[in-house]
Amino acid sequence: MKLDSAVTNSRPPQYRGTKLSTSHLSLFYGPCQALRDITLDIPERAITAIIGPSGCGKSSFLRIFNRMNDLIPGARVEGSVELDGIDIYHRSIDVVELRKRVGMVFQKPNPFPMSVFENVAFGPRRHGRVSRGELEDIVERSLREAALWEEVKDKLDQSAFDLSGGQQQRLCIARVLAVEPEVILMDEPCSALDPVATLKIEDLMRRLAEQYTIIIVTHNMQQAARASDVSAFLLMQGDICGVLVEHGPTSELFTSPKDKRTEDYITGRFG
Amino acid sequence: MRERSASIATAPDARTKGLQRRWRVNERVIEGGIFLASLLAIVVLLGIVAVLLRQGLPIFSHTPPWEFLFGTQWYPVSEPPTFGTTTFFVATIWVTVVATVIAVPIGVACAAYLAEVAPSSVRESVKPVIELLAGIPSVVIGFIGLLLLSPLVQSMFNLNTGLSGLAAGIMLSLMSLPIIVSVSEDALRAIPDEFRQAAYALGATKWEVVRHVSIPAALSGISAAIMLGVGRAIGETMTVLMIAGGALAVPVSPTQPMMPMTAAIASGIGNAVRGGLQYQALFAIGLMLFLMTLAVNLIADRVLERQKRRFVR
Numbered sequence A: 001m002k003l004d005s006a007v008t009n010s011r012p013p014q015y016r017g018t019k020l021s022t023s024h025l026s027l028f029y030g031p032c033q034a035l036r037d038i039t040l041d042i043p044e045r046a047i048t049a050i051i052g053p054s055g056c057g058k059s060s061f062l063r064i065f066n067r068m069n070d071l072i073p074g075a076r077v078e079g080s081v082e083l084d085g086i087d088i089y090h091r092s093i094d095v096v097e098l099r100k101r102v103g104m105v106f107q108k109p110n111p112f113p114m115s116v117f118e119n120v121a122f123g124p125r126r127h128g129r130v131s132r133g134e135l136e137d138i139v140e141r142s143l144r145e146a147a148l149w150e151e152v153k154d155k156l157d158q159s160a161f162d163l164s165g166g167q168q169q170r171l172c173i174a175r176v177l178a179v180e181p182e183v184i185l186m187d188e189p190c191s192a193l194d195p196v197a198t199l200k201i202e203d204l205m206r207r208l209a210e211q212y213t214i215i216i217v218t219h220n221m222q223q224a225a226r227a228s229d230v231s232a233f234l235l236m237q238g239d240i241c242g243v244l245v246e247h248g249p250t251s252e253l254f255t256s257p258k259d260k261r262t263e264d265y266i267t268g269r270f271g
Numbered sequence B: 001m002r003e004r005s006a007s008i009a010t011a012p013d014a015r016t017k018g019l020q021r022r023w024r025v026n027e028r029v030i031e032g033g034i035f036l037a038s039l040l041a042i043v044v045l046l047g048i049v050a051v052l053l054r055q056g057l058p059i060f061s062h063t064p065p066w067e068f069l070f071g072t073q074w075y076p077v078s079e080p081p082t083f084g085t086t087t088f089f090v091a092t093i094w095v096t097v098v099a100t101v102i103a104v105p106i107g108v109a110c111a112a113y114l115a116e117v118a119p120s121s122v123r124e125s126v127k128p129v130i131e132l133l134a135g136i137p138s139v140v141i142g143f144i145g146l147l148l149l150s151p152l153v154q155s156m157f158n159l160n161t162g163l164s165g166l167a168a169g170i171m172l173s174l175m176s177l178p179i180i181v182s183v184s185e186d187a188l189r190a191i192p193d194e195f196r197q198a199a200y201a202l203g204a205t206k207w208e209v210v211r212h213v214s215i216p217a218a219l220s221g222i223s224a225a226i227m228l229g230v231g232r233a234i235g236e237t238m239t240v241l242m243i244a245g246g247a248l249a250v251p252v253s254p255t256q257p258m259m260p261m262t263a264a265i266a267s268g269i270g271n272a273v274r275g276g277l278q279y280q281a282l283f284a285i286g287l288m289l290f291l292m293t294l295a296v297n298l299i300a301d302r303v304l305e306r307q308k309r310r311f312v313r
Helices: A004-012 A058-064 A095-101 A116-126 A132-145 A165-177 A195-208 A223-225 A250-255 A262-264 B002-009 B013-014 B027-059 B065-070 B086-117 B118-131 B138-157 B166-187 B193-201 B206-215 B217-235 B238-243 B261-268 B277-311
Strands: A018-029 A031-045 A046-053 A075-083 A102-105 A184-189 A213-217 A232-236 A240-249
Touching: A018 A058, A031 A058, A031 A165, A031 A213, A031 A232, A046 A058, A046 A223, A058 A213, A058 A240, A075 A132, A102 A165, A102 B166, A116 A132, A116 B013, A116 B206, A132 A232, A132 B086, A165 A184, A165 A195, A165 B193, A195 A213, A195 A223, A195 B065, A213 B118, A223 A250, A232 A250, A232 A262, A240 A250, A250 A262, B027 B065, B027 B277, B065 B086, B065 B277, B086 B118, B086 B166, B086 B206, B086 B217, B086 B261, B086 B277, B118 B166, B138 B166, B166 B217, B166 B238, B193 B206, B206 B217, B217 B277, B238 B261, B261 B277
Parallel strands: A031 A240, A046 A213, A046 A232, A102 A184, A184 A213
Antiparallel strands: A018 A031, A018 A075, A232 A240
16 A cells, blocks of 8 residues: 555656647636637546646546546537547537546535435436446445445445545545546646545555556645656636646656746746 | 724724624514524424313323223213214324325326426416415315215215215315325426436436336435325314215224214314313314324434435435
């Protein structure tokens, strides 16, 4: 379980290709522009960290990839976003199918008001008829993958709210894994957790990155440096939010940033 | 009071620093008023129970409880009089069941639409209109039932008269609908949005979110709404008096004319001699009604409590 930071930091971005890419992406909430002309490739089976100060549009950017912004009245997207080369904002795209492939973990652990078992079974139950036996297998596999099984195997029928915050967040991750996504979006998944729980989640992310493409929004520079393979730095410029300043392998971005603003931010001069 | 403040003022530091205790009259008066108000509610409730017991229980020395509850003959002025209330009890059950079966699905669906689907402009204009429905006097509802609904029921089911438990139940459902919609909608809107977001992010459709997340999470509030609606249907008097038909036979189908318990009390009390046997019997029916609504409330409480224990954060 111990995270060896020396190993993970030196690990090269051994990705095989591009999973997601945006091209000249802009996002508007009514008259306000939240993202401005972002062109970025997200590598497959790696962890991409999106960093930047509060209100710069990190979360909005993350929600582009599973179209959660659709739920906000007046949100409008320009440019293109591709998942495996397919434009996910095309008219013919089924959002429900997209969200099965692109799962999401939220900032605050938000398990459903149901038992632990039912939380994990929620997705599989919605996406087709599954027998009780299959469901039990899926739940166990997902909980094991989320490193939670040993802690909850005796309380599957208890309310998810009986778990600790860190366990709840791993339950939320298990709930996403049960749908068998390809991409997992994480919106500051550790900001409500203590350092021990945070380390557990980061450790979990590292293992999940061998199979899944992970994008994480984080406020925590150390977390981005520790856990991610690639980083992208968003910033607001004047009154325009969501400008992509710089992106690249995390080791390079944190040791030799090309842009002065990136350097200022990661060394803590603002933000 | 003066003595008290004087004794406090003897503490030198408190006075010089403006910290001496003040006797806030307003606070005391308000506190006392609120306490009296809550006491009054309890006193009134106990008083009602006492009156019902005192006036109603003596009937059981004439008619044993068993006969009173399960007898079907209600002849209060025959010689000897018989007081069997099964007829009224069954009529109340029929009318309440019809009202509930109609009002609950429509009410919950309407609440779900308003809370989960409708744009806020629609919600803000529709909800007050629905709540206005609750303000229509029951006599007016009775008139409408008499004039419009009972002929319809008569022709639809080929009956001798449209005045029936069915017609009364339908009108009662209209009266409990606003309560069910309003309370359920509040319950649904109180569900944190993060549950919905999580479900959408897992690829749930709108219907699945409503059906499998919002409604289960709001179930305690929705069941409270249903109980309130049922309570209204059980206790409603004027509408059933006007359109249930008032027949004194045990109804075997809701399409028959019938006399629910409330209607029996309302129509009988005018002719009953004060303190007489019929008077006592009517109070005993009142006692039954009270116990029924009490049971509904207790069940609702139990359901809510269990729900809360399972789901509370």
